[in-house]
Amino acid sequence: MAAKFLFLAFLAITSSLAFADPSSLQDFCVADLKSSVPVNGLVCKDPKLVVADDFFFSGLHLAGNTSNPAGSKVTPANVAQIPGLNTFGISLVRIDYAPWGINAPHTHPRATEVLTVLEGTLQVGFVTSNPENRLITKVLQKGDVFVFPVGLVHFQHNVGKVNAVAIAALSSQNPGVISIANSVFGSNPAISADVLAKAFQVDKDTIYNLQSNLVKKL
Numbered sequence: 456m457a458a459k460f461l462f463l464a465f466l467a468i469t470s471s472l473a474f475a476d477p478s479s480l481q482d483f484c485v486a487d488l489k490s491s492v493p494v495n496g497l498v499c500k501d502p503k504l505v506v507a508d509d510f511f512f513s514g515l516h517l518a519g520n521t522s523n524p525a526g527s528k529v530t531p532a533n534v535a536q537i538p539g540l541n542t543f544g545i546s547l548v549r550i551d552y553a554p555w556g557i558n559a560p561h562t563h564p565r566a567t568e569v570l571t572v573l574e575g576t577l578q579v580g581f582v583t584s585n586p587e588n589r590l591i592t593k594v595l596q597k598g599d600v601f602v603f604p605v606g607l608v609h610f611q612h613n614v615g616k617v618n619a620v621a622i623a624a625l626s627s628q629n630p631g632v633i634s635i636a637n638s639v640f641g642s643n644p645a646i647s648a649d650v651l652a653k654a655f656q657v658d659k660d661t662i663y664n665l666q667s668n669l670v671k672k673l
Contacts, residue, residue: 476544476565476627485509486534486541496628497534497541510539515622519551526556526613534628546628550621552577552613559634560610566630568603568623570611572596575619581609608635641669 476496485505486497500509512532519528533546540546546566550558552575570579572595579601580592594614595601603609605626613619639646640662648662655662 476542476629479542483510483539484542486538488535488538497538499541500538505539510537512537515547515549518618518620519549521551521553521556521618525559526553527551527558527611529558533625533630540628542628544627546625546630548623548625550611550623552611552619552621554613554616554618556613556619558611559636560608561632561634562606562608563603563625563627563630564606564633566625566627567605568609568625568630569600570595570603570621570623571600572598573620573622575613575617576615577619577621578612578614579603579610581607583607636665637669640665 481502483502483505484499485502487500488497490498492498514530514536515532517530519530521528528551530549530551531546532548534540537546550570552558574597576597577595578592579595580590581603583589583591584607593601611621639651645666648659648666651662652659
């Protein structure tokens with residue numbers, strides 16, 4: 456029994472490591488953003504050339520411009536902005552919301568997200584996978600925290616009459632974003648209207664309108 460338990464524990468640990476960002480085998484591996492060498496992650500900069508600014512980013516104190524159809528703006532602080540995050544498996548974003556603005560349904564294929572409301576009132580939620588497709592949702596106030604599991608479709612909606620602000624931590628240096636509407640109706644080249652009409656059980660003219668509207672806004 457003890458041997459079986461140890462084996463299962465070993466499987467659990469190795470499985471979790473397999474899905475995590477690559478771990479650093481030294482103090483740090485500052486990303487060389489100018490390198491063209493293709494690797495899983497980013498090439499390390501020569502440690503002798505590393506400076507404090509490689510671990511620094513200034514900008515999350517600035518409000519994002521929410522003058523767009525969604526009424527929101529995401530300001531990232533990931534490995535592209537902070538090269539020192541390379542191999543550390545973490546990043547941040549600031550999200551600003553105009554009154555009634557949304558961060559439209561999307562997923563992060565490589566990260567779980569922990570969101571904290573700094574100002575305002577947000578309705579947030581995520582949808583579980585097939586076949587249940589259950590919506591788990593809650594209204595958050597200033598200081599509240601909510602978790603969006605990795606890979607699941609989720610959203611935020613400012614349900615207040617004033618601007619809202621949130622900070623989110625993500626468990627990857629490069630979480631990735633798949634916006635559902637943009638991916639389905641704004642892909643390049645476009646997904647066949649026949650396929651989408653059958654999937655959504657609508658006529659093809661509706662699909663053409665959706666594709667046209669999204670392409671104009673992208």
